[in-house]
Each structure stands twice: as C-alpha cells, then as structure tokens.
Amino acid sequence: MEYRRNNYETISNDDDLDFIALHRQLSAISHSLSKIAATRENSGEDKFNRKLIFKFTKKEIKDMPETIRKIFIANNYIVSYRITSNGYYEARVRRKDMYIEASGRDFETMRRRFINRLNDYYTRSVYETISYAKPNSKSRTPLFTAYAEEWLKIKEQTTKPSTYKEYARTYNTDLKPAFSGKSLAAIKRTDVQNYLFAIVKEGKHRKAEKIALMLNCIFDMAQEDFNIPSPMKKVVLPHYQTKKGNALTKDEELRLINYCKSNKGVEGTDALLVLNFFGLRKSELKTIEVIDGKWLQCETSKERLGQGSVLRKIPFTPAFRKVSAIVDFEKAKKVNLNTLASRMKKLFPSHHLHELRYTFITRAKECGVNPEVVMRWSGHSEDKDVIASRVNRGYTDFSIEYELREAEKVDYL
Structure with a gap:
C-alpha cells in the first residue's frame, strides 16, 4: 500500500507509521485552519486567549532535523499559538512523549524560542534510527553516551554543583571511554559485570560501587523510556569491609x-x-x-x-x-x-x-x-x-x- 502527501511525494511502508497516522489527523485540522487567516500581532480583533496559527518558512523547515521536518510538512507548516490575557504569546506542540512549549512578550520572540526548543529536543540525543513503533529494538535506542549525557543534564539541575562535578568526572574519565559507540540496548549484563570486576581487581572497590550506582540510575531511566531490560539487574559486586576512620588519640x-x-x-x-x-x-x-x-x-x-x-x-x-x-x-x-x-x-x-x-x-x-x-x-x-x-x-x-x-x-x- 502506498500513501501520498499533499505535495504528491510517495511514502513507502518503511516510513514512520506514526507519521501516516499523524498526517490523517492533521489534514482534517489543516483543512479547517485554512479557512482562518493566520492572525498576527497587528490584528485589530480581540485575540486574547484565542487559538491562532503561524506557519514555518521553507528555510526554517529545511534547517530542521528530518524527523521534525516530516511532522510540520504534514501539517502544512502550521503551529497553534495563543495570546494570553496578560499579552504573552504561547505556542505548544504535543506528539506522544514530545511536549514543546515556548512563550514571549512578542510574536517573534515566541516563534524563535519555539524553533530553538524544538530543535534542541531532537538533537540532544543521537539516535541510530528513530522509531516509536519498536522502542525495544537494539537499533532504535540512543547511544549510551548521548543518553548518559542527558541524564547528566538532569543531575546538573537537581544536585549540588560539587555532586554534579563528581558525576561528570566519573562519566568522562570512566564510563564514556568504556561504552562509547554502543547503543543502550546493545550493552549486556556481562559487559557491565566484566567492566566492574576489572575495576575491583585493581583494588578500587569504592570506585566500582560508585560507577555501579551511576549505571543503575542511567539504565533505570532508559528502561522507562525505551522499554528495554536493564543490564544492571543481576550485576553483583564482591563484598568488602569499608574502612572506617579513627579519631586521633x-x-x-x-x-x-x-x-x-x-x-x-x-x-x-x-x-x-x-x-x-x-x-x-x-x-x-x-x-x-x-x-x-x-x-x-x-x-x-x-x-x-x-x-x-x-x-x-x-x-x-x-x-x-x-x-x-x-x-x-x-x-x-x-x-x-x-x-x-x-x-x-x-x-x-x-x-x-x-x-x-x-x-x-x-x-x-x-x-x-x-x-x-x-x-x-x-x-x-x-x-x-x-x-x-x-x-x-x-x-x-x-x-x-x-x-x-x-x-x-x-x-x-
């Protein structure tokens, strides 16, 4: 079966199935919206709290990542926005797990922020292949390094600077060199277990515990996001007696x-x-x-x-x-x-x-x-x-x- 866009480009069965469903839904919306003039900032009507629309230019669409481009071409470059009672401009887009929102005192500020946040959302993780239809496929999860860096961004906002600094140091010194180039789903329990045992063999038990704790946090979040099993579930570390300090005599x-x-x-x-x-x-x-x-x-x-x-x-x-x-x-x-x-x-x-x-x-x-x-x-x-x-x-x-x-x-x- 083949499906055609408004611009008569053919979509094969290999294209994102979600795009096809999205196109069908948004075509109806686009048909209705085409009857409404894209009200701008200088409109004389009472526009507060009403839903308005704006269109992306061809250049703006061209500069977007491929996945975003497909979304907005499907809807004839249209994004909904509104003007609140206090004069703020707000634009929002929801699509499955994606939620992008931007606001500003004027239309152009809101528009610029919206485009930046949209691009940031998709470019912050480097996906080997993006597909929401098969979230547990090895080839469709992000690289470990890209996802770990996203986890670090969360920690930067939720932990003290000194704690975040230690997380970042451990990632750059230990985790990044060890797992660079591997996708999340490709990392197996044996990979992590052997890696941690090698650290323990060097006599660095405490370091192994800290790294295991970080990996647990990263893979727990990935399990929720991509429905993949965590390789940390059966990882074990040998017991050792923690050295306790002593007061001076x-x-x-x-x-x-x-x-x-x-x-x-x-x-x-x-x-x-x-x-x-x-x-x-x-x-x-x-x-x-x-x-x-x-x-x-x-x-x-x-x-x-x-x-x-x-x-x-x-x-x-x-x-x-x-x-x-x-x-x-x-x-x-x-x-x-x-x-x-x-x-x-x-x-x-x-x-x-x-x-x-x-x-x-x-x-x-x-x-x-x-x-x-x-x-x-x-x-x-x-x-x-x-x-x-x-x-x-x-x-x-x-x-x-x-x-x-x-x-x-x-x-x-």
Whole structure:
C-alpha cells in the first residue's frame, strides 16, 4: 500500500507509521485552519486567549532535523499559538512523549524560542534510527553516551554543583571511554559485570560501587523510556569491609597542636586546628565566620540542592580557647584544600582530614556533652547514641545558654 502527501511525494511502508497516522489527523485540522487567516500581532480583533496559527518558512523547515521536518510538512507548516490575557504569546506542540512549549512578550520572540526548543529536543540525543513503533529494538535506542549525557543534564539541575562535578568526572574519565559507540540496548549484563570486576581487581572497590550506582540510575531511566531490560539487574559486586576512620588519640592531638605552634604561619596549620576543635567538614571551611567571639558559624555542606543553605554554630570550648591564640580564622577560610590534605598526610600518614571531625565528636562525647547537642554542632541527622526520634528532635530547640554550658564540659587539654 502506498500513501501520498499533499505535495504528491510517495511514502513507502518503511516510513514512520506514526507519521501516516499523524498526517490523517492533521489534514482534517489543516483543512479547517485554512479557512482562518493566520492572525498576527497587528490584528485589530480581540485575540486574547484565542487559538491562532503561524506557519514555518521553507528555510526554517529545511534547517530542521528530518524527523521534525516530516511532522510540520504534514501539517502544512502550521503551529497553534495563543495570546494570553496578560499579552504573552504561547505556542505548544504535543506528539506522544514530545511536549514543546515556548512563550514571549512578542510574536517573534515566541516563534524563535519555539524553533530553538524544538530543535534542541531532537538533537540532544543521537539516535541510530528513530522509531516509536519498536522502542525495544537494539537499533532504535540512543547511544549510551548521548543518553548518559542527558541524564547528566538532569543531575546538573537537581544536585549540588560539587555532586554534579563528581558525576561528570566519573562519566568522562570512566564510563564514556568504556561504552562509547554502543547503543543502550546493545550493552549486556556481562559487559557491565566484566567492566566492574576489572575495576575491583585493581583494588578500587569504592570506585566500582560508585560507577555501579551511576549505571543503575542511567539504565533505570532508559528502561522507562525505551522499554528495554536493564543490564544492571543481576550485576553483583564482591563484598568488602569499608574502612572506617579513627579519631586521633590524645597523644596524637597534642602532637598536632605542638606542630601547629612550631609552624605558625605555615599554610594549613590554622585550618587543621579549626577542623579538630570544631568538627567541620573540609568543604565548610570557606564559609566560616566568628559570631560574638563565642561561636564559629558555618554553612552545612551536606544539604541537598533545593533545600536551601543551613547555617550551624559551634561554640568555643575551653579546649579550643587554650590554642585560640595561634589560630587565624581568615587564613583557615582561604586555605588550599589540596595543601591541607598534604599537610595532614605528612603529619599523620595513617589518618585523613575527615578524622579530625571524628576527633571533635569523640572528645565532646567523652566529656559528657548531650549527644543531641553534639549532633547539632556536627550537622548530623542521625547518631546511634541518640535514642530520641527524628520527630522528637524536630521539636527540640536548645537554648543558647544550654549549649554554652554543654560546651564548657569540653575541657580535656
């Protein structure tokens, strides 16, 4: 069977079946719309909230990707738009999973935005062959790299910049070289399993877990979009014991203090003491601010994107006051984190920076500070030593006086 367009071009059975169905529906609409003048911005009629139409030029159609071109040739280049009561121009197109919308203060702005978004929608994924009739066909799913980059765009909008940066680094360094040139449906469980085992064999168990988590997210989304089975379903990783950090011993802590005293002015020494006596994460150093000479305020770095920044205050303790004379908070705030990590590793080869945070929390508990108050100072949402439920903690608002009294307990030097 053959079918003909209005311009008498022949469509064979190999053409997109959806196009034929779309043509039949839109031909009837086109016939009705042809009776209506394409009302433009300078029309004198009451046009607010009425559905209007505009046509693409031949050049605009020619510049479109092939699939989009077929859609609009079928409808004689017509797109519906309206003018709202507040004077905005809005254009929309719906087709299966596609929904394109654009608006503007004037007609040309709306039209330009609509064309850009339409092209962006189709060009952002590089399809080997586009067909909605067989979404589970190997040859009809996008390349892994194109789809993973789309997933990254979503993450860029929904995660913190630091989290997104790590996703992007892992993709460019590891996933892109490993799966470049392969379509989503062509990647099998054995491909992923062997890839992850090779990483584990290098002794990089944590890296393998992170990559597996990313692949799970990408293929779960692809399963919904293209009705293809996820190769991650039966992928396994060998169990390994996560290395847990340890607080510095009191002797090691004294060694740290003496080192900072002897090397005052050396970059990193101020920051090391701040991390040790206030329990900050290294990423929080750049946000520190002294409040009333009694508190160190910082912005909690573990908050998720969209939840807003959360400020927390940690009081000056007697232990800190004994070393405060050698701490310059401005220098600590501006420290280079790589230099800081190197300084820590040189001083304590078996410890890492985050263990200074463990040290602060450990000392506070050893000195008898209320565990819920320690949670508040550290910015933790969970603590095995705290029995109170999250709901109860949500109703607890410790007074400044109470926290300062608790802080006075931290006097062990």
